[in-house]
Amino acid sequence: MALSATPDRVLADLGATFRPQRQWVEGRGIWLIVGHFLSGVGAGTWLFALWLDWRPGLVLAIAAVALSGLAHLRFLGRGARFWKMYRARTSWIARGFVGMSIFLPAAVLALLVPPGALSGALVVLATVGAAILIVYKGNVYAASRGVPFWNSPVLPILYATYAIRGGLALLLVTLPLGGRGIDAHGVGLIELWVAVSAAVMLGFYLGVMRSTNLAARRSVAELVRGRAAPAFYLGTVAVGLLVPILIGVLGFAGPLSHAVLAVVGATSLVGDFFAKYAIAKAGIYVPLMPAGREPVAPAA
Template sequence: MLQLTWSWQPALYLFLGGMGAGAFIMAAVLFLIDRTRHRLIVCVSMWAGFACLAVGLMLLLSELITPVRGMLMWQSFSNFASWMTYGAWGAFGALAVFALSALLAMRPVGNWLAKKWKWFGKTTTKADDAAKGATKAVPNGVKLRTVLAVIGIALAAFVAVYTGMLLMTAGGVPLWDSPLLPCLFTVSALDTGVALVEVIAVLLTKRDPLAHRAAMLMERIVIVLVVLEMIVLGVFLGGLLGADPTTPYAAAGTASAELLATGGLSTVFWGMVVACGLVLPLVMAALGLALRKRDTKPLMALGAIGALIGGCELRFLVLAAGVHADVLASTVMGLIL
């Protein structure tokens, strides 16, 4: 029997929140590697990360009995012994850093700040030293963006992990009650985030051409993340399928895994998640690296779209397959044994 308590809104939040965090991380990495190029791609990707996380949080708030009260964080999220509180404040901090980073990445904003706030456009390196090549002069505004990028990466990583912790701490569902679930959702968040940046780069290629080095970097990252996600997913489901189903709790976990691997959800799981979301991006990235001297944008776009579809479907399937355990039966058997 499928899990029906959590509807589509939490599933979409898990996808959008993770993808937004992953997109910001990839955009921040591109900025840190070369702080003078791909400004438009970095800017749009950061705004996309902010929008995804914001929409995801609104969907999650819509599940509350009083969504407006949930926005009063100092009242609703003050219990710092709860993962929900840490997640709420972490997401709020990420939203603020994402938005500020995206604003500063916009050239008109940067130019306006440099005129209105002299410190923003100045360099801390003396001009004569910079001319001698002793130290490369970097404007204070770029240094500020660098600090925000590092902070944003840390907050984005926390948001990605939290999308899995949210389910893990729900209780009563063996499929979700595993430290491998946050690992799986984190890797998937990074994978889908890179895919989103790839799509943005392809769409903006005429206005801001993606350098060959940056494109090859993202393809290599895709290969590493997809292989890692395959391993985590295999261990995650394999552990549940191989568990001894002698207790109601373990039996529920096995039933959930069987739903995905061989049961009613298996066709969608193997087709959408594995084939479309993992195998297709892996093959396209490998071909892109092999054909590095040719135009690989179509391959990048196809693999990225497949990753986005598979990553979204993964969240919906994990939620749907979350069979609740018979807690009363488990407790009685534990007392007897």
């Protein structure tokens, strides 16, 4: 696996006015994006599978969150020390770890024990864990004061929207495969609503960031015409938003088949992943020195 940043690249970045963040997206950093994506999708899937009372969906949610845990371990420089991440008083990463630690055992036990009071309590506990998993990711980024593009209260809302949407999307892909009959029109409408919400949130977020400080504006520029632009336009906007919204709108003309809904789910998942990837990739640190200034008069 390539390094997140080679020594030469670190030196080159240090000399640049706008220093790009690489640690959370390049090299092993890609596993963090995968981990965040899977934990959001898994937690969202848990909520919708509970709502639909679909047991395979609950298993799928557990699998997604467990894989997310493995991806996080792959990302960490010292994964064997993961158990030390319990300082949840101030750290959102620790809160996410606590959420995962609550969710996984509670969800597994909830499926294993016979239906009853204990099972109900475990489901509630697992749902609390899932809620923490939905909330924590955006806050991890928002707590990064070195990267003004992320340091916004809008980002946690955007990431929570994407997590809920991811859960619904995974169910859209897997429900027909599981032979489960669904109200295609109803689910299609929910998906359309969530996709439009995500698009509005994304637009609002970028609009806010464009009018904040220099580094955040530069990050928006990286997103719309810089190094994150291909992932943003192709993955986040085209595949992740336009396709699901267009298909969702077509759903008003007539009922959508399960296969089409599965396509909507798959494209939404791709969009979810690339939204996280592009936002991470566009991160720029606070500049330490100005880019330039007026020429000074020569010494006498």
